[in-house]
Amino acid sequence: MSPVGNWSYPTAIRFGAGRIKELPEACIAAGIARPLLVTDKGLKSMEITTQALDILDAAGLGRGLFAEVDPNPNELNLEAGLKAYREGGHDGVIAFGGGSGLDLGKMVAFMAGQSRPVWDFEDVGDWWTRADAAAIAPIIAVPTTAGTGSEVGRASVITNSETHVKKIIFHPKVLPTVVISDPELTVGMPRHITAGTGLDAFAHCVEAYSSPFYHPMSQGIALEGMRLVVENLPRAYADGSDIEARANMMAAAAMGAVAFQKGLGAIHALSHPIGAVYGTHHGTTNAVCMPAVLELNAPEIAERFDRAAGYLGIAGGFDGFKGFVQEFNDGLGIPRQLREMGVGDDRIAELTAMALEDPSCGGNPVKLDGANVTALFEAVI
DSSP states (O other): OOOOEEEOSSSEEEESTTGGGGHHHHHHHHTOSSEEEEOOGGGTTSHHHHHHHHHHHHTTOOOOEEOOOOSSOBHHHHHHHHHHHHHTTOOEEEEEESHHHHHHHHHHHHHTTOOSOGGGGBSSTTGGGGSOGGGOOOEEEEESSSSSOGGGOSEEEEEOTTTOOEEEEEOGGGSOSEEEEOGGGGTTOOHHHHHHHHHHHHHHHHHHHHOOSOOHHHHHHHHHHHHHHHHHHHHHHHOTTOHHHHHHHHHHHHHHHHHGGGOOOHHHHHHHHHHHHHOOOHHHHHHHHHHHHHHHHHHHHHHHHHHHHHHHTOTTHHHHHHHHHHHHHHHTTOOSSGGGGTOOSSOHHHHHHHHHHSGGGGGOSSOOOHHHHHHHHHHHO
16 A cells, blocks of 8 residues: 655655645645746656646646756756746746756746856855845645655755756755655656666665764664665566555655755765766666775774664675675666766766765765775776
């Protein structure tokens, strides 16, 4: 049986199969009368998107749609989205889709009333206080994949189209007002996207659990999130219509994003520049990087994963967990090297420099430097 719940943590979440029908109620709760549904190019003409627009239209909320969003959304997509938002007279955003649609939709709502460029709000120190909080439009988030957890996040990742560097844009009010998590929307995901997005959720939980910072709440959420992925991702991968497994993966994705308030680490520090330069799928890239990063971090994390392995039903403590991760990847069709995804070894110095500037570095248990990051890139490429 597919789980159902109404949660108020970390925001108002309507969780359960078929709950996309509650989209008009969510708009009322968020104070939105003229929503703009923001999604990516791939979802533009899909049935789940048409269904959402039909539900809005039937409730007198129009069919506002912006779908010019790239897989790694950039400031050019954002400018086009803002133009559509302003010209359409919209008063709120429905961020709809996977990580790219969710991230860009949140940024359209955030930037709709700002006068400064988006880069002025990067997640550095207290830069978020530069924003006019009263001018941020309300956001409803509707995930259609189970991966990034961006629906419960206070930030978006936007790629600078000129430098190919991914930047994290943060503001507390970017957290959506209402989330509709309907696992039926994920049933049509292709198997490789089910695997890649699910392993993104897993990477979030693994890195949060590995992070050296003190945050027991996130630590507990990360551990249970790992369990949900271990038990449900193979089921969702084998049978895309397994709605219980799909629902548990949606929960795990949201949990991963909540957990990584504790910190991310080298997996993301590597995958952000790789994705920005080569356009690879983020979650799949994370999965390829994970075994090498676990090996690097072993001296600092082995003891805590000895404990986690028992909870996850994996024999052999940390070494057992590390071996499990590679077998888990293999069983989900994940390549063992990034070269199989089109990543070359001719730009490692450039990627290393980008990785060392990534904010995820600060959460890695072993301090990252030019030597160990270069070695990681050589191992994963």
